[in-house]
Amino acid sequence: MRLVRAVTVTPGVPDSLRLTEDWPEPAPEEGAILVEALAVGVCGTDQEIIAGEYGEAPPGQERLVLGHESLGRVLEDPTGTLHPGDLVAGVVRRPDPVPCANCAVDEWDMCRNGQYTEHGIKGLNGFARERWRLQPKFAVGLDPALASVGMLLEPTSVVAKAWDHIERIGRRAEWMPTTALITGAGPIGLLAALLASQREMAVHVLDRNTTGPKPDLVRALGATYHTSTVAELDLEPDVVVECTGAPPVVLDAMCKAAPNGIVCLTGVSSGGRSIDFDAGALNRELVLENNVVFGSVNAGRRHWDLAGEALARADQSWLNALITRRVPVSAYREAYASTGDDIKVVLDFAQ
Structure with missing residues (x-):
């Protein structure tokens, strides 16, 4: 053997x-x-x-x-x-x-x-x-062109699924999203921003890093890089893809979406932390604005195929x-x- x-x-x-x-x-x-x-x-x-x-x-x-x-x-x-x-x-x-x-x-x-x-x-x-x-x-x-980056297919499949489900939910009504907010500029967040840019949306990425490669990578997509809090952002995104799992960011993201907005949670939070939060206000906003919050993990075969197509176009x-x-x-x-x-x-x- x-x-x-x-x-x-x-x-x-x-x-x-x-x-x-x-x-x-x-x-x-x-x-x-x-x-x-x-x-x-x-x-x-x-x-x-x-x-x-x-x-x-x-x-x-x-x-x-x-x-x-x-x-x-x-x-x-x-x-x-x-x-x-x-x-x-x-x-x-x-x-x-x-x-x-x-x-x-x-x-x-x-x-x-x-x-x-x-x-x-x-x-x-x-x-x-x-x-x-x-x-x-x-x-x-x-694709042979992916010989040096093909290991990115797995994380890309995760965000391909997220976007697939966002668009399926969006078809519940007449929906023409123009603005996306991505929270977190790790691999998942940056790949989520890539797929948003391929949909020709105005893309905003929020992260804590002020130095290093992340700001330039975001700008290279034609997107806008932010280091403020979610609450301080002057925009109402149609789509939010949350990639940090940080409880304060998650909660702010759920409150930030525009009417009929969709928030996809991909980050996994650790337990054991309590936050003083007005759940009633969140409930009121979600109901009155027809907003959707959902979680997404892993990927089906069609998402792997979609991810391969997205990477080949990038x-x-x-x-x-x-x-x-x-x-x-x-x-x-x-x-x-x-x-x-x-x-x-x-x-x-x-x-």
């Missing part, structure tokens, strides 16, 4: 991160498509798993391979879905085995019973290994600028150590 390198943790055990040199090559049962890893993106989810906050190894295994923001090159595909040399990314979530009503129709992002699995997170090994396999329905082919130099560090696998610990200045860090298997 061929052995490969893999970045692994013992879920629930803080700081158990290591580069395993003798991880077994994926078995054919994992999928017909054999892929050579090129890179994986690093995100906060990985760092929380490394801290032991959550994560679940596959049944019968002690360790979990990290990595859910994948990019690879096809080595073999006997199904003919893809061809050797094609760029590919792997869908993260797999439907639950019951399946629930949503998973039964491949809407695993809307799973109702929580029994789904996720590569690199819950019950399935991830993509931070030199070789991995996919079933054809979970393999997303990429300025490739702008996408490359989102990646602030590319770290070789040999220095893997550096990739997972936050500097506070990064937008997106990539662990590079191709170096």
